Amino acid sequence: MKNIATKAIAAATLSGAVAAATPPVSAADTQKPTVVLVHGAFVDGSIWNKVITRLEAKGLHVVAVQNPLTSLADDVAATRRVLDMQTGPVVLVGNSWGGVVITEAGMHERVKSLVYVAAFAPAEGQSITTLSQGYPTPSGFAHLVADKEGFLTLSLEGVQKHLAQFVPVAETRMMAATQVPVRGLNFQEKVSAAAWKTKPSWYLVSEQDHMIAPELQKAMARNISARTVSLPADHTPHVSRPDDVANLILDAVAAN
Secondary structure, X not given: OHHHHHHHHHHHHHHHHHHHHOOOOOHHHHOOOEEEEEOOOEXXXXXXXXXXXXXXXXXXXXXXXXXXXXXXXXXXXXHHHHHHHOOOOEEEEEEEHHHHHHHHHOOOOOEEEEEEXXXXXXXXXXXXXXXXXXXXXXXXXXXEEEOOOOEEEEOHHHHHHHHOOOOOHHHHHHHHHOOEOEEHHHHHOOOOOOHHHOOOEEEEEEOOOOOOOHHHHHHHHHHOOOEEEEEOOOOOHHHHOHHHHHHHHHHHHHOO
């Protein structure tokens, strides 16, 4: 019994020493925004890998949503589940189709700001189809391949010359091989709410985008009163220009 008591006292002493050596978590640390990243069509959450490493190097907690791309409701639900798991403020980021998702999911109480990266930013009652009316059809749409159930992928040429033309060939081959098919009818689904109406927004315009007309991107950025950066980038600047994308997100984080 004496040995047991001695060991217990020693363990308690060691525990106290460790606790004393561990600096307390400050209120500022607990309130540092989490960055939640929402991918677009044809890809999954790993498309953000280069941005994630840069944001984590700045001490931020980052989570990439894995959208099923089966409907707007399904993708919004997947994003909301991630938002529900966070304990503090969130900067919500979307690329391409992911912009539609964050526009609706961004109504979540934890979301403090939105970042659109070459992304669609619809208003209530708008879909990608209605939003794109009056603008030229991007060249990448000529390289869509539909299966018998109406799910879409891009040909290898579509990925290499239109989705990510500024990304090295080895990477674009991997992107083409690991594509996630997107339900074509998603592009006709309308958002029921627009978070950018009540929350500050940032927008990165990709001037060499072959999937969303740059003119449409500029118009959307103006419409949502976003703080805007314009770059000579493709539709995947988070792959081809991750430093620039990370810096834009850091601006949004700093503003919270």
